[in-house]
Amino acid sequence: MRWAVILAGGSGSRFWPLSTPSIPKQLLPLAEARSTAEATVERLAGLVDRDRILLVTGRHRADPHEDRLR
Numbered sequence: 001m002r003w004a005v006i007l008a009g010g011s012g013s014r015f016w017p018l019s020t021p022s023i024p025k026q027l028l029p030l031a032e033a034r035s036t037a038e039a040t041v042e043r044l045a046g047l048v049d050r051d052r053i054l055l056v057t058g059r060h061r062a063d064p065h066e067d068r069l070r
Helices: 036-043 058-068
Strands: 006-007 055-056
Touching: 006 036, 036 058
Parallel strands: 006 055
Antiparallel strands: none
């Protein structure tokens, strides 16, 4: 069984003021209309079951990620 781990714990300080505690840099649409985290999850489709994708982030950033990546 395959697992994927997405590291999303950075503060995004280079992207301030676009990046905020409620919208971390991983949820910003930088290269396209969707966020980098959303694009990463979609790129994994077909390679890894969605329930085997782990996103590692800080406790204070978990809710925004969970809301956007459901």
